[in-house]
Amino acid sequence: MIKKYIIFFFINFIGFCLLAQNNIVDDVKIQGNKKIKASFLKHISVLKPNAKLDSLIIEQDIIRLKRLPAVSHAYYQVFKSHDNHYNVFYNIEENFTLIPNLSLYTTNNDEFAYRIGVTEYNLFGSNIGLGVFYQKDVYDSYAVNFRAPYLFSNTFGLAINYQDLTTQEPVFFDNTTANYKYNNTSIEALGLYELNFKNRIEFGFNYFVEDYNYKSGATNPNVPQELNVDKWLVKGIYEFNNLNYNYQYVSGFRNMLNLQYVTSTDDALQDFFIGWNDFYYFKRLGAKGNWANRMRIGFSKNDKTPFAPFSVDNNINIRGVGNTIDRGTGSIVFNTEYRYTLYDKNWFCLQGNTFVDAGTWRNPGGNLSDLTNSDNIKLYSGIGMRFIHKKIYNAIFRIDYGFGLTKGETKGLVFGIGQYF
Structure with a gap:
């Protein structure tokens, strides 16, 4: 059973990476931030609206966000908007700074x-x-x-x-x-x-x-x-x-x-x-x-x-x-x-x-x-x-x-x- 889940996850991950070549980022949204400005986080993120959906760029953005003093942890979610357009959510857990x-x-x-x-x-x-x-x-x-x-x-x-x-x-x-x-x-x-x-x-x-x-x-x-x-x-x-x-x-x-x-x-x-x-x-x-x-x-x-x-x-x-x-x-x-x-x-x-x-x-x-x-x-x-x-x-x-x-x-x-x- 565990092997089946691993294979299922792997196939979906590869599929996501392949489909990302044709999928478009509709918007990058910030959640969980209180003191740190969403506009600043979008400013330093490489992923931008209307760009191709790229999981490697998203992963790099998450690591960059976690290096910020104001961020204790960060993770992302991807949701379909319409057609081949997707919204990417960067979820932030803030530090007291x-x-x-x-x-x-x-x-x-x-x-x-x-x-x-x-x-x-x-x-x-x-x-x-x-x-x-x-x-x-x-x-x-x-x-x-x-x-x-x-x-x-x-x-x-x-x-x-x-x-x-x-x-x-x-x-x-x-x-x-x-x-x-x-x-x-x-x-x-x-x-x-x-x-x-x-x-x-x-x-x-x-x-x-x-x-x-x-x-x-x-x-x-x-x-x-x-x-x-x-x-x-x-x-x-x-x-x-x-x-x-x-x-x-x-x-x-x-x-x-x-x-x-x-x-x-x-x-x-x-x-x-x-x-x-x-x-x-x-x-x-x-x-x-x-x-x-x-x-x-x-x-x-x-x-x-x-x-x-x-x-x-x-x-x-x-x-x-x-x-x-x-x-x-x-x-x-x-x-x-x-x-x-x-x-x-x-x-x-x-x-x-x-x-x-x-x-x-x-x-x-x-x-x-x-x-x-x-x-x-x-x-x-x-x-x-x-x-x-x-x-x-x-x-x-x-x-x-x-x-x-x-x-x-x-x-x-x-x-x-x-x-x-």
């Missing part, structure tokens, strides 16, 4: 920092993001971010970001450490362009001022105790996105390449480049499991400087390691975790996870062989929990406990909003 965010992180060295803010991801019902945050990491910081990927058309948008970020940063040289008060004040503008369903690019400029002031620790005549310089940054981002979402579950892969060139107004500081590539792979395992992976490979100009750009940090790449414990001009990091749904009902989901974070860094001015030096390799593992509200965008409160797998390593808790990656 005015989201507070909170990040907390600490280690067994009693380091503690937090970031708190709020973001509206569906401003004016048009998938426009506007957010602010305040951060306390020894010093006060704040930022304002604006992102409208479909501001000018269904493929072209704009992002503008402003930040005044101040932290206490460790600087490493001569096997010693100094603490600096670091400030980065920047304004950034990016053009956002969607090439097609899976590919998009961003390109723009960033003007920023970096300010380092010595606070405590070791000193060296060759290491300045004060540094204030204006810089320009040119940025390009290319993303390939083949992810498919089903509430808390993700499948597929995604790749993001970020390239930057930085030039300084101070002739004493050389221009430099930095680039990194993030590769993500997600796979559903059974009915409740999700395997998630991220690999980042990054390199910058290999200057021998205590202010190297790639950091080893609790909240970025290695859970439990501490807040910026080392720096380098090259980095390879691999994060893998298994997420398992412990409880799932209506709007709430509880996930447990186990993870392994591993990374290695090239010393400033060093060689590629530094990446295989055991002193530069960090290996951590741990467990965590995810408390997920399925009807609020990115409403995932995470807590992870990571501990080093080699002798003498640290351990600690990492809190945050959203999945770690």
